[in-house]
Each structure stands twice: as C-alpha cells, then as structure tokens.
Amino acid sequence: MKLHQGWRRLTPYGLVLPSVIVMCLIMLYPFVKTVEFSLRDYTLYSSHRPFVGLANFAKVMKAEWFGVVFKNTLAWSFWSMLFQMIMGLSVALFLHRPIPGARVVRSLVLLPWVMPGVVVSTIWPMLLSPLFGPVNDALLRLGLIQEPITFLGNIRTAMPSVISANVWSGFPFWVLMVTAGLQNIPDELYEAAAIDGANKWQQFRYVTLPHLSLILNITAVLSFIWSFNNLTLIFVMTKGGPLYFTRTMPLQIYFSGFQQHQIGQASALAVITFVFIAVAVFSYLRMTRRQEM
Amino acid sequence: MVRKGALIFLAILMATVLSMGALAQQVTTINFWTQTLDSRAAWQPMAEVIAEFEKANPDIKVKVEHIPFAQFDSKLIVAAEAGSPPDISDINWMNAKPWAQAGYLEPLDDYIAQSDVVSREMYYEAALVGEHDGQLYTLPQGTGTYMMFYNKDLFEKHGVAIPQDWNELVEAIRKLYNPPHYYGLVRGFGDALYVFDDFVNFVVQNDGYITDEAVTRARTDEPAFVDAFTFYVELVTKHNAAPPGYMEVASAQAHTLFAQEKAAMLVSGPWARGMLATENPDLNWGIFRIPGPEPGKYGAVVGGWQFGIWKGSKNKEAAWRFLEFISRPENAAKWASQLNLPWVKEARNYPPFSTDSFLGEFAEMLAYTRFHMPASPKIPEIAEAIHIELQMALLGMKTPKQATDALTQRINQILSN
Numbered sequence: 001m002k003l004h005q006g007w008r009r010l011t012p013y014g015l016v017l018p019s020v021i022v023m024c025l026i027m028l029y030p031f032v033k034t035v036e037f038s039l040r041d042y043t044l045y046s047s048h049r050p051f052v053g054l055a056n057f058a059k060v061m062k063a064e065w066f067g068v069v070f071k072n073t074l075a076w077s078f079w080s081m082l083f084q085m086i087m088g089l090s091v092a093l094f095l096h097r098p099i100p101g102a103r104v105v106r107s108l109v110l111l112p113w114v115m116p117g118v119v120v121s122t123i124w125p126m127l128l129s130p131l132f133g134p135v136n137d138a139l140l141r142l143g144l145i146q147e148p149i150t151f152l153g154n155i156r157t158a159m160p161s162v163i164s165a166n167v168w169s170g171f172p173f174w175v176l177m178v179t180a181g182l183q184n185i186p187d188e189l190y191e192a193a194a195i196d197g198a199n200k201w202q203q204f205r206y207v208t209l210p211h212l213s214l215i216l217n218i219t220a221v222l223s224f225i226w227s228f229n230n231l232t233l234i235f236v237m238t239k240g241g242p243l244y245f246t247r248t249m250p251l252q253i254y255f256s257g258f259q260q261h262q263i264g265q266a267s268a269l270a271v272i273t274f275v276f277i278a279v280a281v282f283s284y285l286r287m288t289r290r291q292e293m
Numbered sequence: 294m295v296r297k298g299a300l301i302f303l304a305i306l307m308a309t310v311l312s313m314g315a316l317a318q319q320v321t322t323i324n325f326w327t328q329t330l331d332s333r334a335a336w337q338p339m340a341e342v343i344a345e346f347e348k349a350n351p352d353i354k355v356k357v358e359h360i361p362f363a364q365f366d367s368k369l370i371v372a373a374e375a376g377s378p379p380d381i382s383d384i385n386w387m388n389a390k391p392w393a394q395a396g397y398l399e400p401l402d403d404y405i406a407q408s409d410v411v412s413r414e415m416y417y418e419a420a421l422v423g424e425h426d427g428q429l430y431t432l433p434q435g436t437g438t439y440m441m442f443y444n445k446d447l448f449e450k451h452g453v454a455i456p457q458d459w460n461e462l463v464e465a466i467r468k469l470y471n472p473p474h475y476y477g478l479v480r481g482f483g484d485a486l487y488v489f490d491d492f493v494n495f496v497v498q499n500d501g502y503i504t505d506e507a508v509t510r511a512r513t514d515e516p517a518f519v520d521a522f523t524f525y526v527e528l529v530t531k532h533n534a535a536p537p538g539y540m541e542v543a544s545a546q547a548h549t550l551f552a553q554e555k556a557a558m559l560v561s562g563p564w565a566r567g568m569l570a571t572e573n574p575d576l577n578w579g580i581f582r583i584p585g586p587e588p589g590k591y592g593a594v595v596g597g598w599q600f601g602i603w604k605g606s607k608n609k610e611a612a613w614r615f616l617e618f619i620s621r622p623e624n625a626a627k628w629a630s631q632l633n634l635p636w637v638k639e640a641r642n643y644p645p646f647s648t649d650s651f652l653g654e655f656a657e658m659l660a661y662t663r664f665h666m667p668a669s670p671k672i673p674e675i676a677e678a679i680h681i682e683l684q685m686a687l688l689g690m691k692t693p694k695q696a697t698d699a700l701t702q703r704i705n706q707i708l709s710n
Contacts, residue, residue, distance in 0.1 A: 043670070044370055044395050130538040131473075131555060148473075153482075153540025155688065239483060242540045243684050258367035259485075260673045261391065 088174020121236035389423035393430035435633030436597030437562030481542035498592030
C-alpha cells in the first residue's frame with residue numbers, strides 16, 4: 001500500500017521529466033557551454049584553449065568600444081520600447097472605440113509585426129535613401145530640407161532611424177496586447193465613473209490604466225528584451241555604423257565571434273548581456289510588483 | 294504448395310531489396326558548400342563541371358549547399374564546431390591558414406603525392422596561402438582582382454578620356470560631378486571587408502604596406518601608406534567623388550548605383566559583369582586599369598577562394614576525387630569562368646580565358662597585383678581598424694594624418710595581443 005502511494009507521488013515528476021530533460025538540453029547546455037567558453041582563451045585559430053579565468057571579461061570591458069556599445073544598446077532598447085508603447089497604446093485606444101472598419105484596420109495594423117525582420121530592414125533603408133528614398137523626396141518637395149539627409153550614414157540620425165524602424169515593426173504587438181487588456185475592462189466601470197463626473201482623461205487615468213498595468217508591465221519587459229537581443233534590424237540596416245554609432249551588444253558579439261573569430265571574448269560579452277538583462281528585468285518586475293501591492 | 298510459393302516470393306523480394314541496398318551503398322554522397330548562389334549566372338558553369346564529374350564518377354554524387362556570402366564563414370565554423378562540417382567547401386583565402394592552424398582542415402600533401410593531376414607547381418606560388426607547418430591544407434581555386442568599370446556614355450557626354458594617373462582621375466571626377474543626377478565614382482563604406490579591398494588597391498598602387506612581412510609591426514605610418522590614405526579620403530571629402538549616402542553603401546548597392554547611372558565609375562572585379570547584366574542590361578560600360586599615382590603604375594589586390602576538405606568529413610577519398618577533377622586545367626577554367634580568374638596557371642589557355650577579352654584584360658591585370666598583407670588571423674581585426682579610421686577621416690573627426698597615426702597605434706596593439 002505504501003509502495004503504491006510512493007509511486008503515485010512520483011508519477012507527476014516522471015511525467016514532466018522528459019520535458020525537463022529536453023529543456024535542459026536545449027537551454028541549459030548551450031548556456032553552460034557559453035559560460036565555459038567565456039573562461040577560456042578560445043579563438044578559431046588554435047585547437048589549444050587554455051583556462052584563463054576572467055581575462056576575457058577584463059579584455060572586453062577595457063576595449064574602447066565597450067562603453068559606447070553598452071550605451072547604444074540601452075538607448076536602442078529603451079527608446080524602442082517607449083515609442084512602441086506610446087504608439088501601441090494610442091492605436092489600441094483609438095481602435096477600441098466603435099468606429100466603422102475598426103476590425104479591418106486592427107488586422108492591417110498587425111502587418112509590420114508579422115513581417116520578417118530582414119524584410120523590414122530592407123524596406124527602411126530604401127525609404128530613407130538619400131538618392132531614391134520617398135522620405136527625402138517628400139522633405140525636399142515640402143521645402144523642409146535643401147539637401148537630402150543621409151539618415152543611416154550620419155552619426156546624429158543613424159540611431160533614431162534604426163529605432164524608428166524598430167518601433168514601426170514592434171508597435172503592433174503592443175496594439176494586440178493592449179486591445180486584449182481593454183476588452184477585459186467591464187463597461188460598468190466607465191459608466192460608474194461617468195456618473196461620478198469623471199471626464200475622458202480621468203476615466204483613462206483611474207479606470208483604464210490601472211487595469212492595463214499588468215499587461216503594460218509584461219509587454220514592456222518583453223519589448224525591452226526583444227529589442228536588446230535584436231540583431232537582424234541593425235545588422236542589415238547599418239552594420240553598426242557609422243563608426244560605432246549604432247553598434248549594439250548582439251552585433252558586437254557577432255563581430256567578435258564570427259568576424260574576428262574570438263569565441264572566448266564573444267562568449268564573455270554574451271554572459272555579460274545575459275546577467276545584465278536578468279538583473280534589469282528581475283529588478284523591474286520586483287519594483288512594479290511592490291508598487292501594485 | 295501455397296507455402297512453397299510464398300517462400301519463393303519472399304526470397305525474390307529479399308534478394309531485390311538486398312541488391313537495391315547494395316547498389317545504394319555503392320554511391321557516396323559528398324556535401325559541398327559554396328558561397329556562389331545558384332541564382333547567379335556564375336553558378337551555371339560550376340554546375341556543368343559537377344554534372345561532368347558525376348557522369349565520369351557514377352559512384353559519387355555531389356550534394357551542393359549554397360550559402361550567402363555574409364553567412365558563409367559563420368555557418369562553416371558552427372558546423373565544424375558541432376562536428377558536422379561539409380566534406381568539401383569553398384574557403385575564403387583569409388581563413389585558409391587560420392583554419393588549418395585550428396585543425397579544421399585535412400592536410401592534402403599525401404593526396405597530392407599520389408595524384409597525377411594535382412601538384413603544387415601547377416598553381417601560382419603566391420596563391421598557396423593554405424600552408425601551415427609545411428603542409429598544404431587548401432587548393433587555390435580562383436581570385437578576383439579589381440579594375441575600373443566606367444559608363445561609356447557619360448564619359449563621352451562630358452568629353453572625359455580614360456584617366457592615366459591619380460591627377461587625371463580627380464580631373465575626370467570633377468567633370469563627371471553632376472548632382473543630383475550622377476557623380477564621378479561610387480564609394481561605399483558600409484562594410485569593413487569591402488572597404489578593405491577597395492582602399493588597399495590604392496595602397497598597393499603606391500607601394501604601401503599595412504604590416505611587415507612577419508606581421509609583427511604596422512607600416513601604416515610610412516609616407517606611401519599615408520599618401521594613399523589621404524588621396525582615398527580626399528576623393529570624397531575634397532573632390533565630391535561619391536553620391537550622397539556613401540557611408541551606408543555596401544558592395545551590392547555600389548554596383549546598383551553604377552548600374553542605375555548614379556555614378557560614372559565603379560571599382561570592381563570580374564563578378565560585376567553578371568551583376569550589371571542583371572541590373573541594367575542596356576548599360577554601355579567598359580573597363581580600364583585603376584589609375585595609379587603615376588602613369589603606368591598600376592596596382593590592385595587579389596584574394597579569392599580556395600578549396601578545402603574538412604577534417605570531420607566521412608568521405609575524404611571521394612571529396613579528394615572531386616577536388617582533383619575540378620583542378621584539371623580545363624575544369625578549373627570553366628569553374629572560374631564567370632566569377633574569378635583561375636589560380637591554375639595552365640587554365641589560362643582554355644576557354645573562356647583564351648577567347649574572352651574582358652577576362653583576358655583581368656588576367657593581364659594579375660601581373661600588377663598582390664595580397665593585402667601576409668595571411669594572418671588578425672586580418673579581420675585590422676580590416677575593421679582601417680574601416681574605423683577611414684570613417685573618422687571621412688566624417689572630419691580626424692585629419693588623414695591623425696587617422697593614420699591612430700591606425701598605426703591600433704594595428705600595433707592588435708598585433709601585440
């Protein structure tokens with residue numbers, strides 16, 4: 001009888017064991033390997049890969065580009081997330097009203113999000129091209145500029161340009177999430193607020209926002225992480241240039257690992273990135289949870 | 294009776310299945326990875342050579358995987374590290390020695406010793422870049438080199454003659470400056486390795502060097518290098534050579550700008566012919582040698598591709614037979630015909646090199662060429678350092694002299710690590 005009960009207790013663990021093993025193989029193994037590589041002098045020019053402790057970390061953190069690249073990554077992720085949120089929230093609120101064709105527009109709005117990153121990053125340089133781009137053409141015709149702007153080749157405009165492409169590509173996800181959140185807010189709350197004399201802004205501030213806060217927090221975290229880890233968009237649009245002005249961590253990891261063949265240093269950068277994101281996201285979630293309590 | 298019939302049927306079935314299995318076992322499939330895409334015209338002659346090989350060797354089948362250039366090296370490295378490399382692949386000349394050193398490639402000298410076709414002597418000596426510890430790990434395939442492509446109609450319209458030296462090149466650029474319609478010479482700084490080729494052409498013309506022969510010390514502070522650097526930068530900053538947006542233009546876009554008549558000149562290699570034919574078949578273009586600092590003083594870089602058999606290959610013998618077949622002069626000529634110039638000396642005597650004047654001119658240009666610098670694992674880092682300092686000078690953040698001084702410091706630092 002006791003043996004039978006023991007088996008019954010173990011059965012659930014047995015059932016999840018295969019998934020745990022698969023997860024470990026898929027996620028844990030590459031992670032452990034990356035950490036191991038970061039502690040070795042691992043280049044693709046020598047089969048001898050001695051243990052060097054934290055030397056790779058010291059080397060990349062001392063490199064002239066490290067501070068710039070780190071700052072770029074933060075700016076790129078933060079501004080992308082912020083503008084995606086503003087656009088996503090505005091569009092979702094607008095489409096939530098009973099306007100004709102809202103459903104069709106809502107589906108069309110999703111298009112940039114379902115588009116592959118490579119397509120987005122090919123379209124945008126064409127739009128912004130100083131030679132053929134319609135953006136420059138429009139600005140010239142409107143008399144706002146006298147000469148075409150090299151959006152992606154200018155140190156002042158390159159980062160805002162790639163962020164714009166990222167915002168365009170990512171805001172529909174916010175629309176999707178916020179729309180789902182809005183549909184869960186009971187109409188009675190708005191009616192009650194209206195009876196109490198709340199105007200539209202007050203209804204938004206005291207009814208809509210508190211009900212959306214969980215969704216907004218989760219979407220903000222996801223959006224930040226996705227932008228932080230995004231390689232395709234910048235790689236195709238600017239390759240991190242001009243100079244280091246749009247180079248972000250994932251791009252630097254790619255350059256170090258696959259162009260300069262410094263796998264140890266690339267792994268150290270990957271570990272630093274992972275630790276930073278983990279700490280940032282964990283702190284943010286803790287902070288917002290405390291605020292909610 | 295029924296049982297006997299069933300047994301006979303089973304026996305026949307088994308014999309058929311087994312013989313089919315045996316037949317299937319006799320065919321070895323080798324995996325060949327190339328960076329030539331099958332959508333390119335250049336692939337056609339290569340595919341013909343492979344078909345001829347399979348016909349002559351019915352026991353070997355070649356399975357080809359086409360990988361875009363931008364991902365080619367990283368895919369090979371990832372596959373090698375994962376223990377599943379191809380049997381044979383293209384190898385970029387810069388990677389030949391480092392990858393041999395890292396133990397990825399199979400040494401070929403034993404195969405060469407037993408071969409009636411392949412010998413070290415059949416190649417231009419400079420092309421044997423896959424040598425490490427006295428062993429050869431890669432066989433030279435082909436190389437590109439650079440010439441100036443020009444728009445004949447625009448030259449005629451502005452009465453521009455073929456420039457013979459740097460001064461005449463500047464003069465031609467000045468005459469062809471016609472914004473926003475077209476500009477003298479397309480430039481592209483969007484890609485470090487593209488800039489590395491484009492820029493070092495001018496360094497070679499001026500007898501400059503990036504490092505010493507042992508790759509221990511930078512030579513980028515020497516006047517020959519500094520003058521070439523200054524001239525290259527001033528082509529854009531002082532003489533308005535390039536269409537706007539040059540800072541973001543990469544190799545493919547540079548060809549597009551030339552094809553669309555936004556620039557009257559383009560520095561490129563034999564591969565440009567196919568690209569221009571696709572992008573603008575009506576373009577009236579020609580080629581001439583990139584003018585040097587003085588008349589008749591030409592120069593350009595070579596590089597190109599090698600073949601290597603991967604150490605993790607399970608079909609090395611079959612891969613070698615394939616490699617041996619491609620290396621026959623007539624096949625080497627055909628293989629390289631649309632993309633490169635073959636490194637096999639005798640291949641020049643076979644069509645299309647013996648009959649095509651465009652390729653013939655490129656082949657003659659080889660007399661004025663050399664590699665960017667001696668093969669070294671540090672090349673990608675050095676190429677990036679050059680790219681950064683060129684951009685600094687182009688953006689006006691440093692003078693050319695300040696940029697070359699900083700470059701010398703950077704390269705020496707890279708070499709000391």
